Amino acid sequence: MAKDKIYDTRPELETAILVSVGNKFDKEEQLNVYLDELEFLAQTAGAIAKKRFIQRLDHIEQGTYVGKGKLKELVEYVKLNEIDIVIFDDELSPAQTRNIEAEMNPDKFDIRVKVIDRSRLILDIFAKNARSAQAKTQVELAQYQYMLPRLTNLWTHLSRQKGGIGMKGAGEKEIETDRRVINTRMALLKEELKNIDRQSQIKRKDREDKPRLTIVGYTNVGKSTIMNLLSKAEIHAENKLFSTLDSTVRKVVLKTTPFLLTDTVGFIRKLPHQLVECFKSTLDEVRDADALIHVVDISSNEYESQMQTVKQTIEELEAHKKPTLTVFNKIDAMTEEQRYNLHNTYMAKENMPVVFMSAAKKINTEELRDAVYLLVQQVNKNRTY
Ligand SMILES: Nc1nc2c(ncn2[C@@H]2O[C@H](COP(=O)(O)OP(=O)(O)OP(=O)(O)O)[C@@H](O)[C@H]2O)c(=O)[nH]1
Numbered sequence: 314m315a316k317d318k319i320y321d322t323r324p325e326l327e328t329a330i331l332v333s334v335g336n337k338f339d340k341e342e343q344l345n346v347y348l349d350e351l352e353f354l355a356q357t358a359g360a361i362a363k364k365r366f367i368q369r370l371d372h373i374e375q376g377t378y379v380g381k382g383k384l385k386e387l388v389e390y391v392k393l394n395e396i397d398i399v400i401f402d403d404e405l406s407p408a409q410t411r412n413i414e415a416e417m418n419p420d421k422f423d424i425r426v427k428v429i430d431r432s433r434l435i436l437d438i439f440a441k442n443a444r445s446a447q448a449k450t451q452v453e454l455a456q457y458q459y460m461l462p463r464l465t466n467l468w469t470h471l472s473r474q475k476g477g478i479g480m481k482g483a484g485e486k487e488i489e490t491d492r493r494v495i496n497t498r499m500a501l502l503k504e505e506l507k508n509i510d511r512q513s514q515i516k517r518k519d520r521e522d523k524p525r526l527t528i529v530g531y532t533n534v535g536k537s538t539i540m541n542l543l544s545k546a547e548i549h550a551e552n553k554l555f556s557t558l559d560s561t562v563r564k565v566v567l568k569t570t571p572f573l574l575t576d577t578v579g580f581i582r583k584l585p586h587q588l589v590e591c592f593k594s595t596l597d598e599v600r601d602a603d604a605l606i607h608v609v610d611i612s613s614n615e616y617e618s619q620m621q622t623v624k625q626t627i628e629e630l631e632a633h634k635k636p637t638l639t640v641f642n643k644i645d646a647m648t649e650e651q652r653y654n655l656h657n658t659y660m661a662k663e664n665m666p667v668v669f670m671s672a673a674k675k676i677n678t679e680e681l682r683d684a685v686y687l688l689v690q691q692v693n694k695n696r697t698y
Pocket residue numbers: 530531532533534535536537538539549550551552553554555556557558578579580642643644645646670671672673674
């Protein structure tokens with residue numbers, strides 16, 4: 314991940330440090346892979362990571378997440394380098410966030426340093442990328458569900474004027490921090506979502522006659538690029554995480570056989586549970602599909618664990634028994650070593666329909682079309698029995 318690092322020095326970019334905790338068995342390399350992903354998330358949200366801090370602990374420190382000594386080290390670094398945000402690669406409890414914020418901001422009337430956890434960072438990116446009314450409503454609700462138990466935190470009210478990462482609501486507006494206003498707003502958002510749900514259900518019923526295939530996969534693997542390739546849709550594809558939050562459905566015809574193809578939101582490890590809950594109507598596209606196309610970025614050293622994350626999420630959505638075509642994308646970006654190692658992986662052993670391709674370089678697109686066609690045939694066959 315984080316291949317195309319943007320060394321952007323624009324003043325509006327906030328500076329950050331990244332913090333993760335591992336136990337004594339976690340390999341240094343693995344912890345850094347997680348931090349690469351966190352750095353990419355931070356970059357997508359608009360922050361530059363200046364330094365990484367890793368601590369080895371058998372147990373998370375209940376009050377402060379990291380140990381006292383490490384916290385002191387963080388505070389000193391942040392002060393010396395005028396860092397804006399401290400980002401943790403996990404969800405912090407409200408109390409942990411509060412305690413760390415207090416250490417970072419000794420003068421409680423001058424809140425400068427924000428403490429953000431992984432969930433809040435992901436929520437922020439979702440808020441930034443939400444386009445449709447549905448996505449905006451879903452993200453806003455998820456943000457408030459996350460915020461409600463955390464409202465007493467110092468900077469939620471004091472740093473409002475500052476804005477920036479962690480303060481953005483869906484659609485560029487600042488998020489509310491008044492508990493009463495939030496409760497009213499949440500009730501309204503839930504009502505809106507119910508309406509949207511009803512409408513999507515009607516829409517889905519309308520197109521029940523054609524097989525429905527949904528593209529799933531980890532974020533940034535090339536789902537939208539493949540959707541565009543197959544359907545001539547113009548979906549925004551970008552080297553950023555979570556470019557797509559809405560589901561787009563297109564009718565595609567392959568060898569005179571029509572079907573519906575859906576591109577939808579990508580998955581990531583430790584996806585905040587509030588998002589999974591609120592994105593129910595978007596994720597229904599996965600639940601209600603007849604078959605899935607699981608896109609994998611084979612040029613990522615993490616592709617196997619990413620596949621695992623996707624499989625888990627699909628299982629949670631109870632969609633794991635659907636016929637699935639696995640598409641290994643980005644073969645153009647593979648290293649020699651990765652190519653060599655392919656023969657040793659489980660893929661060579663497992664008997665599943667796969668395609669190796671590059672959507673960006675248009676390599677093996679005919680293979681993709683053939684495999685998708687077979688998948689549609691399979692759905693049609695299952696339906697007639
Ligand atoms: N090298 C290479 N890059 C690719 C390929 N396919 C897509 N990309 C790039 O990967 C990045 C992500 O592509 P998207 O299609 O937006 O990926 P996505 O899975 O829809 O991502 P999200 O919607 O953000 O979850 C873009 O910069 C694409 O240009 C490929 O075959 N090879």
